[in-house]
Amino acid sequence: MVRKFILVMIVSLMLCGCAYIFYSPFPAYLPLVTEVADLEDFIAPNETGCEDCYRLHLLGNYVALTLPMDMGGQLIFLDEELKVKQVNFGSYGNLGFVDAAGHFPIGEHLYDGTSLLDIGVVNFELRDGFGFTDSSLNEWVLKRVDMDPFITEVYNMTGSVVGAGDFKPDYELRGLGYDPAALRVYLFFSDFDQRGGYAASIPESSLPGFGSISLGPPEYEVVSLPRSEDGRYHYTRDGFVAVSGGDYKLCSLENGKVIKSITGIEIRRTACVFDVDGKYFYVYDAEARKIYKCKTWWQR
Amino acid sequence: MPKKPAAVFILFTLLLTALSPAAADNGGRTCLLMNANLSETASLDIFRDVITDALAVELKLADFILVDEEVGRQAKKKSGLGDGELVRGPVALALARATGADIAVTGFVRIEDGQIICGLKGYESEAGRLLVSVLKRGSAGLKVFSMINAAAAELVPGLTEPAPPPAEAVRQVTRELTVRTLSTEYRPVEMGKRIQVTLLSPDEGAEVFLAGQKRVGVIEEGRLSFEAKAGTQLLLEVRKPGCYDREVEVQLRNSDRRIRLTGLQPEESSGVELEVYFPQLLGLGAAYRHLILSGRMFLRAENYLYAQYPANLINLRSLPVLHNDIRLLLGGYVLMPEASSFKVGLALGGGGTLTKLVRPLGSPFYLDFYVNTLVTWLEYRFRRFTVFYALEDRYTLGIGNNLLGEGHVAEGPYISAGVTWKW
Numbered sequence: 001m002v003r004k005f006i007l008v009m010i011v012s013l014m015l016c017g018c019a020y021i022f023y024s025p026f027p028a029y030l031p032l033v034t035e036v037a038d039l040e041d042f043i044a045p046n047e048t049g050c051e052d053c054y055r056l057h058l059l060g061n062y063v064a065l066t067l068p069m070d071m072g073g074q075l076i077f078l079d080e081e082l083k084v085k086q087v088n089f090g091s092y093g094n095l096g097f098v099d100a101a102g103h104f105p106i107g108e109h110l111y112d113g114t115s116l117l118d119i120g121v122v123n124f125e126l127r128d129g130f131g132f133t134d135s136s137l138n139e140w141v142l143k144r145v146d147m148d149p150f151i152t153e154v155y156n157m158t159g160s161v162v163g164a165g166d167f168k169p170d171y172e173l174r175g176l177g178y179d180p181a182a183l184r185v186y187l188f189f190s191d192f193d194q195r196g197g198y199a200a201s202i203p204e205s206s207l208p209g210f211g212s213i214s215l216g217p218p219e220y221e222v223v224s225l226p227r228s229e230d231g232r233y234h235y236t237r238d239g240f241v242a243v244s245g246g247d248y249k250l251c252s253l254e255n256g257k258v259i260k261s262i263t264g265i266e267i268r269r270t271a272c273v274f275d276v277d278g279k280y281f282y283v284y285d286a287e288a289r290k291i292y293k294c295k296t297w298w299q300r
Numbered sequence: 301m302p303k304k305p306a307a308v309f310i311l312f313t314l315l316l317t318a319l320s321p322a323a324a325d326n327g328g329r330t331c332l333l334m335n336a337n338l339s340e341t342a343s344l345d346i347f348r349d350v351i352t353d354a355l356a357v358e359l360k361l362a363d364f365i366l367v368d369e370e371v372g373r374q375a376k377k378k379s380g381l382g383d384g385e386l387v388r389g390p391v392a393l394a395l396a397r398a399t400g401a402d403i404a405v406t407g408f409v410r411i412e413d414g415q416i417i418c419g420l421k422g423y424e425s426e427a428g429r430l431l432v433s434v435l436k437r438g439s440a441g442l443k444v445f446s447m448i449n450a451a452a453a454e455l456v457p458g459l460t461e462p463a464p465p466p467a468e469a470v471r472q473v474t475r476e477l478t479v480r481t482l483s484t485e486y487r488p489v490e491m492g493k494r495i496q497v498t499l500l501s502p503d504e505g506a507e508v509f510l511a512g513q514k515r516v517g518v519i520e521e522g523r524l525s526f527e528a529k530a531g532t533q534l535l536l537e538v539r540k541p542g543c544y545d546r547e548v549e550v551q552l553r554n555s556d557r558r559i560r561l562t563g564l565q566p567e568e569s570s571g572v573e574l575e576v577y578f579p580q581l582l583g584l585g586a587a588y589r590h591l592i593l594s595g596r597m598f599l600r601a602e603n604y605l606y607a608q609y610p611a612n613l614i615n616l617r618s619l620p621v622l623h624n625d626i627r628l629l630l631g632g633y634v635l636m637p638e639a640s641s642f643k644v645g646l647a648l649g650g651g652g653t654l655t656k657l658v659r660p661l662g663s664p665f666y667l668d669f670y671v672n673t674l675v676t677w678l679e680y681r682f683r684r685f686t687v688f689y690a691l692e693d694r695y696t697l698g699i700g701n702n703l704l705g706e707g708h709v710a711e712g713p714y715i716s717a718g719v720t721w722k723w
Contacts, residue, residue, distance in 0.1 A: 030608060031609055031610045034660060262610040265704070265709065287707070
């Protein structure tokens, strides 16, 4: 009996694996936290059951958290020390980026990136999809990639569409990363069976109008990424990040292999965003209504 | 022979002594009834009493006077005879003579393959001869009572009829018959091969009982030896103050047997524990357990302190987050007997996990309250310590300044293992 008991213990340990030494029933990023802010005073508890409706954006020196209309339609600006700077109510969505002048459109509004002034309503549909401004051009141009249907559009300052294209990647578009220094756009896809993800690296100049593309060489570089159930992929110059449940994995830009990961409990309702330099990332935990600023786990 | 010793036998001896030769007819003689129970199953004692009562009634009706039981008991004690020997005719006669009795009556009852066999014999003390013998057989059940009454009623007239003085030759024959009859009728007792059983036990001073009733002896210097019938199955019960009783079933074969008994489990009232949790291996917990309701339930207070690193210990950009988990459990043991070494328990309870972030400086303490909806508990007990293994589910309540919000803790269940030092 004793031998059986010990055997069960050993098998259990083996099944648990070494990863369990560092596993925790708390979020994996807690030891990396440098700032934390409690937003209970600004955000009502989520009783809608919506798990994928929060968005975090890094806009200049601000972190912007958006909540959809069924959650009250909020836009909360926080500075880098996670001090709440401004709370706005309205219709806000995915798209947030900084233009060449330091302004950022988010939702239907254009903000002054210095004083957080609401400059006015913008004229293009930006609630869905992903976009960026072409910093190599002097003129104000927004390039947008939409998820459904798969279209690309280019807007000018007045909101007029000055270019458009479409593409048929055969995969589900889950995110967009943009590196203004490399002038490259990274499109993240999940296959519809959620078996894995892909990152397509596309020169900025190819958008829009790359038409019906097939991802992969020779046209575009595509790397396979680890599976992410909710398709949360991010771009940093140190690598792609795949977030799945409570796991955060840094993956090689070249081949998508996992370089370093952290693991912890899955917080069901979270949003996160990584700075392009790969120094910090921000996590909003909707369960506890807290936002964390964390150092990335791969930095030494 | 019965296949199982559970075809148990009850053997008893009745000594009936007529103490007054001056009594009229058969009357005036005083009868002493002594019983001996050699059965391995106490539940069959009832037959011994039934036979005793039936004989007493018949003997009194025939004017025999029953001697006080204590007189016979003293005579038996003085002779140093065991219960089993009382059934032998010469022994019964010797006891009768020792008490000055004229008549000795012996009897037995045995259950074999669903049949009950009852035998009674009467001996004349002075002549040393068999006066009467009655053997009845019938199916076990309520009929046994009427069978016993009939046997007793049939025996007594044989005792009361005056026997002519036997010729020497006849007397000799009678004695031979007596011996033959005895050896035949007591075969289940006398013919079974006796073997030596030796119990080896670390429990010095523990008492051993057969079938929980008949005391076999005491463990001395780590052992206890006794005789038993070969091929039988013994149900031993080992008892020691301060320990849980333990039953041991032993199947005997045809040769002497040494049986090593595992140590009795000390009765415990409290214990301290050391434990680790998966997946919180970078920590250590201590607990105090107190048993209530005669050890069937327990209360457990626990504290588990552990550190959380993101990926590895040498990551200079991370500092460990410290969590301290405090909780209280109420549990009970199920399924297994109290004295079992292996035990299964179920528990429920709740607690809170206190968390302190190292950065930013001055960050508050966070407290995640939770309830344990079910803790499944497995443990194996040694004499002084217990190892345990538990699985549990946690539901965090999401109240107060917490980190986990409300809901079942994902990636579960929690697994803990440890050791309990008990007293």
